Amino acid sequence: MxxxxxxxxxxxxxxxxxxxxxxxxxxxxxxxxxxxxxxxxxxxxxxxxxxxxxxxxxxxPCLVDCHSELPEPFHGRGETLVSLLRTAGSAGFGQLALLPGTLHGPREHPDQLQGFQRNDCDVNVHLWGGFSSGSSGVELTAHADLLEAGAIGLSDGRSMPPIALLDRALTLGDMNAAPVLIPALDLALRGEGLLREGVNALRAGWPSDPVSSETLPLSQLGQLQQCHPDRRLVLMALSTADAVELLQQMPLRPKATVNWWHVVADSCKSSATASTWFVDPSLGSRSDRKALIRGLAENLIQAVAVQATPLDDEECLLPPDQRSRGVSGHHLVLPTLWHTLVVEEGWSPEQLWQVVSFGPSNLLGLREECLAxxxxxxxxxxxxxxxxxxxxxxxxxxxxxxxxxxxxxxxxxxxxxxxxxxxxxx
Missing domain, CATH: 2.30.40.10 (Urease, subunit C, domain 1)
Incomplete structure (x- = not known):
């Protein structure tokens, strides 16, 4: 420049x-x-x-990613903190919030929140602290200690803790006003499902993921929000039209995010062998995608998250049911969302920035990015x-x-x- x-x-x-x-x-x-x-x-x-x-x-203003994964931040063979900051920063992301899961276990102690903010980089790195020990859903971590040490909020990443443990934590209230990020996902109901149930999954011959794997836990999480109106429950990466409809019916709604890939892609747009079909949560139909866009437009969903899931070449050679699900690519987010939401859906740039910058900042409890x-x-x-x-x-x-x-x-x-x-x- x-x-x-x-x-x-x-x-x-x-x-x-x-x-x-x-x-x-x-x-x-x-x-x-x-x-x-x-x-x-x-x-x-x-x-x-x-x-x-x-x-x-x-x-x-810069963009804000409210949740992504980075399993090997310092010594990985593939994506590390340095490479992630380089890609995200050059793509306009000024803030990243990383989920707690790493190859060495979740971040559940205050000393594990250190060393992520580099002096040679202006991208602000925020860390979600582990909600339960080992993400096991059995015992709570020291929520107050994690938040005092700088955690942006609490989460078990892709794992949904048992409702009883969530209720206990929200009742204790050690998180105060900090966000608690929870996926609406019942792993038992999802089973081996790789695509959301429907015609496209049947045609492709892949195991299907029933809509109930999202809507049943979503109903429980919505009820928890009614019981704990002072807590900031955030539904992580909603993916179905039924979930948007359920959210609309709730008198006191939790906040919610959606994965960028679910906004720009669906099971009607991809080939049956494409690895980009297999994401978490499962990719749905065109009607699911349109409903998620409507949810964003009506502020039922407040933020688009990147939810990057870095995989190396060796992992990508594994069969879909044996490797982690997800895509990466901060540099693709703004171009594809602009095409989908501004060009195709007729959104204004102001509306787009609300869901990729200002909304994510509010969800994380941060001051919004602005030009000065x-x-x-x-x-x-x-x-x-x-x-x-x-x-x-x-x-x-x-x-x-x-x-x-x-x-x-x-x-x-x-x-x-x-x-x-x-x-x-x-």
Whole structure:
């Protein structure tokens, strides 16, 4: 990036509750926002800067990912904290919240929350603390100690603790107003199911996952929220139309998230052999996807999460029922969501940023990202730029389960003010 850059004209979204200013200008110097509008033009003229026409591009606040996985943050063969921060930061994510599960066990002690914030990176890393010891659903961790040590909230990751233990924890209330992130998932009902039950699962011949594996625990979690109105229960990654309908009927709704892949893909869009069919929760039909989009538009679901699940090449060679489920790719999130929600569904950029930045911040109890003079927390998105995701991309993730590889896409973050770790070498 140039040491000084005058974008004129450019579209600017300043922050939550603000409208996009379509014929604005911005002066950026050494990654920091120096001035907006006429003041930016005046300063640009005094420095003899040539204006760059970016009238179709959007300068906006950074994105926020409220839950993703990173099993080997420091010494992994594939994705590590460094590579994740590089990819996410260059894709415009200013904040990441990592689920507690690692290959060495969940983060359930205060000393396990240290060492994640790097001095050479401006991406803020938040950590979910373990809800129960060993994610076993048997004994509670020291919730108050974890939160005092800096945990953003409590979760057992993909595991749903028993309702009795959840009720006990919410009654004790050691989490106070901190979020408790729980998936609505009954593993016994899901069984070996890989795709959500329906015509597409039958045609493909894969084991199906009944809708009840989500709706039955969701009903119980909704009742818990009624019994504990002062607690912040967050439903993790809803995936079905029935779940959205249930949520709409609740008088006091828990907050909820949805996986970005469930917003842009469904079992009607993928081939029967594609590894991107097998995610957690199970991928549903087109009607499920449309209902999730409606849930976002009506604020029944407050945040789109990346929920990245890094897998290496060896893991991806395993049969679908023997490996972890999920996809990765922070760099794909904004381009695909823009195409799905803005281009196809007619959303405004303000609506999109509500579910990829401002809503996730509120869910985590954080101050919303916004543009400010002197700040380097911004991204520049070109919705018309064509590009193709490749495994060799130096800013791409170090994982094998990245969808849309080799597919022509449109829309990319071209610049971001955040500092990130150096590119990986090949």
């Amino acid at each position: 140039d040491a000084s850059m005058l974008l004129d004209p450019v579209q600017v979204l300043g922050g939550p509750g603000q409208a996009v200013e379509k014929q604005s200008a911005v002066l950026i110097r050494n990654r920091r926002l120096e001035a907006f509008g006429d003041e930016a033009r005046r300063m640009g003229r005094s420095e003899a800067l040539e204006p760059q026409d970016a009238g179709h591009q959007l300068l906006a 003079v002197g700040s380097n927390r911004w991204l520049l998105f070109d919705p018309e730029l064509p590009w193709t995701p490749l495994r060799s991309d130096p800013m791409g993730p170090c994982t094998a389960n990245v969808p849309l590889q080799g597919k022509a896409l449109r829309g990319q973050v071209t610049h971001c003010g955040l500092r990130t770790p150096a590119n990986r070498a090949y």
